[in-house]
Amino acid sequence: MKRVYNFSAGPSCLPLEVLEKAGSEMVSYGDAGMSVMEMSHRSSYFDDILQAAKSLYRELMNVPDNYEILFLQGGASTQFAMVPLNLYSKTNKADFMITGSWAKKAYQESARYGEAKVIASSQDKNFSYIPKVDPKDFTPDADFFHICVNNTIYGSRFTPENIPDTGNVPLVGDMSSNILSEVYDVSKFGLIYAGAQKNMGPAGVTTVIIRKDLLGHAKDFTPTMLDYKIHADNDSCYNTPPCYSIYICKLVFEWVKANGGVAGMEAVNKEKAQKLYDFIDNSKLYKGTVVPEDRSLMNVPFITGSDELDALFVKESKKAGMENLKGHRSVGGMRASIYNAMPMAGIDTLIDFMQKFEKENA
Amino acid sequence: MKRVYNFSAGPSCLPLEVLEKAGSEMVSYGDAGMSVMEMSHRSSYFDDILQAAKSLYRELMNVPDNYEILFLQGGASTQFAMVPLNLYSKTNKADFMITGSWAKKAYQESARYGEAKVIASSQDKNFSYIPKVDPKDFTPDADFFHICVNNTIYGSRFTPENIPDTGNVPLVGDMSSNILSEVYDVSKFGLIYAGAQKNMGPAGVTTVIIRKDLLGHAKDFTPTMLDYKIHADNDSCYNTPPCYSIYICKLVFEWVKANGGVAGMEAVNKEKAQKLYDFIDNSKLYKGTVVPEDRSLMNVPFITGSDELDALFVKESKKAGMENLKGHRSVGGMRASIYNAMPMAGIDTLIDFMQKFEKENA
Ligand SMILES: Cc1ncc(COP(=O)(O)O)c(C=O)c1O
Ligand SMILES: Cc1ncc(COP(=O)(O)O)c(C=O)c1O
Ligand SMILES: [Mg+2]
Ligand SMILES: [Mg+2]
Ligand SMILES: [Mg+2]
Ligand SMILES: [Mg+2]
Numbered sequence A, B: 001m002k003r004v005y006n007f008s009a010g011p012s013c014l015p016l017e018v019l020e021k022a023g024s025e026m027v028s029y030g031d032a033g034m035s036v037m038e039m040s041h042r043s044s045y046f047d048d049i050l051q052a053a054k055s056l057y058r059e060l061m062n063v064p065d066n067y068e069i070l071f072l073q074g075g076a077s078t079q080f081a082m083v084p085l086n087l088y089s090k091t092n093k094a095d096f097m098i099t100g101s102w103a104k105k106a107y108q109e110s111a112r113y114g115e116a117k118v119i120a121s122s123q124d125k126n127f128s129y130i131p132k133v134d135p136k137d138f139t140p141d142a143d144f145f146h147i148c149v150n151n152t153i154y155g156s157r158f159t160p161e162n163i164p165d166t167g168n169v170p171l172v173g174d175m176s177s178n179i180l181s182e183v184y185d186v187s188k189f190g191l192i193y194a195g196a197q198k199n200m201g202p203a204g205v206t207t208v209i210i211r212k213d214l215l216g217h218a219k220d221f222t223p224t225m226l227d228y229k230i231h232a233d234n235d236s237c238y239n240t241p242p243c244y245s246i247y248i249c250k251l252v253f254e255w256v257k258a259n260g261g262v263a264g265m266e267a268v269n270k271e272k273a274q275k276l277y278d279f280i281d282n283s284k285l286y287k288g289t290v291v292p293e294d295r296s297l298m299n300v301p302f303i304t305g306s307d308e309l310d311a312l313f314v315k316e317s318k319k320a321g322m323e324n325l326k327g328h329r330s331v332g333g334m335r336a337s338i339y340n341a342m343p344m345a346g347i348d349t350l351i352d353f354m355q356k357f358e359k360e361n362a
Helices: A016-024 A044-061 A076-089 A101-111 A226-234 A243-259 A261-282 A307-319 A342-362 B016-024 B044-061 B073-085 B101-111 B228-233 B243-258 B261-282 B309-318 B344-360
Strands: A067-072 A092-098 A115-121 A144-148 A171-174 A189-193 A206-209 A299-303 A334-337 B066-071 B092-098 B113-119 B144-150 B172-175 B191-195 B206-210 B299-303 B334-337
Touching: A016 A243, A016 B016, A016 B334, A044 A067, A044 A243, A067 A226, A076 A101, A076 A144, A076 A171, A076 A189, A076 A206, A076 A226, A076 B243, A092 A101, A092 B334, A101 A115, A101 A144, A101 A171, A115 B101, A206 B073, A243 B101, A243 B243, A261 A299, A261 A342, A307 A334, A307 A342, B016 B092, B016 B243, B044 B066, B044 B243, B044 B261, B066 B228, B073 B101, B073 B191, B073 B206, B073 B228, B092 B101, B101 B144, B206 B228, B243 B261, B243 B309, B261 B299, B261 B344, B309 B344
Parallel strands: A092 A115, A092 A144, A144 A171, A171 A189, B092 B113, B092 B144, B144 B172, B172 B191
Antiparallel strands: A067 A206, A189 A206, A299 A334, B066 B206, B191 B206, B299 B334
């Protein structure tokens, strides 16, 4: 079966072993005589899958006991609403750092329900860096403080060391595009959410890690399905969960664990990213768009400076078996999304191609 | 590969051909070199899948041009909130018929946002019938009128002939458990919603058919992701849709079409249900729990009158290769959910077993 190197920003490549396993179990899961898609969410078969997914995720992310893990529908975009609807509770104030399009969308949705304040923004330089902030500028009585930990479109990230210290104010992190890629200390956050479709599984399930004291404060008019407490009280089975997507996440979690856990992913991800950034920095043709210290390990945007060459690059790379290297229109050029499931061979193939392309088009 | 007869109420059995096809395409979809799970939702591959799913669904359901078709996340339970948040627009009044647990949940969520009125209920007889109603009792200026077309738990349904005539008031139908099972006239509805996990695909995608004039009236505080207009304006791709679940729906739609469309399903479903109900009515041991004229074609509850025998039935039927025949606690006894994908052989196997069990336990 032909496989391409898929550099899509999401949905994106999954480990081949996971797909092969899922394919082999499609018609009958073990001795169940049915597909995971056909299982009642109240069956012991599915409950085993859900509990395994949850405990693997807890283990991989080193989630403390005072946090709940939820598997929800609606994508990270629904979290943009659930966060303010559930976390605005005392002062209705919240702080935001605007480091990209998704950070901004989260801010805009929160601004509809309370006093959302922009603490810092890097929009002045097309989101090419993470702004330095001083905790003295934070709202001391804010109900939460929101960051987008990895900026998928612009290719920047808050490193684990660079997470803002918000003191008693719950820090909320959108980790949709770097979940399980690098070790972050969950206890620094009040809430972490992530759509599955980059590092965990298919689109259609979103994980939420939420500190228990943040449950139970939803606004009066919060739709039942957008109340975290409802889902926590019902172990993500208040209604029918996206069972099959959760099953794939479980397979991915097993794969991550078998490959050294998040620390193992981090080591390889750093090697992959370093190789690619080094090549870009040393080349004459290609330029990275993000300041070195804030660069993402997952999304690597680069440009040639010529729209024509960029377009040719995308076209030719496709012919060479690499898909989805076109950059997002907000940055232009190219973007290589190199999530956990992208093997080193994919990076090597890309760099070889870049080299050849540079020679041919110098 | 061993396969059981799976009588689960949902998620529930899918056509074997669909599962086999999905399994064979898991690692590479056609010549794409990637799984459908790995495809960017902005790729032409996925767009082709989405457009095919949409147009097949439109064709199968005979959806008029003045209706939009949406593929959303959140399950039917999220529709319980989206309906009032989007449809309460002029008078903030709505009418409800309470014919089961899901109808009641829909009513309760709507009651949080407006003046929800119960026009009729069959709770007095444990939802064993569909109440007769007189349009003179309907609220003439209601913003909508909600029914649950098939009551999954109690096994009753509004037949296509028995849909209330709400005149100019938009009729909203929850068809989660009988979508594509029988021909209903979409033009009699303002909005039809259905979770996929019974007759369409895996849990995690919900279809909405909405008359276009009902778009664009969401309440001020409606979360962006719960605004139908946002999804209609973006062809279900405002954010990342549940791509893989939509792909499975497409395969199921193709299967329905290849098997005579909804009319073809209806003919077989009537035959299957008739056979089972006839057997129940003619037996001394088993009793149906719903009045004959309102019986569901999809969910067939029956009891023996003895809790002990019921428990034994469930246990022994499992040994005989039939899964999930235990009734819902609200009715007790047994429930055979016989959705589109349940073959006639499954009905025959069940009836044979029932016969044998009756003989052995008379
Ligand atoms: C960082 C980040 N946040 C949020 C989203 C939106 O996710 P969804 O499409 O699941 O709503 C994305 C999607 O790419 C993302 O990368
Ligand atoms: C008729 C009906 N409505 C609503 C629901 C709730 O659907 P979900 O679990 O997808 O929210 C169900 C689930 O079984 C149902 O049968
Ligand atoms: Mg971004
Ligand atoms: Mg350079
Ligand atoms: Mg019911
Ligand atoms: Mg009888």
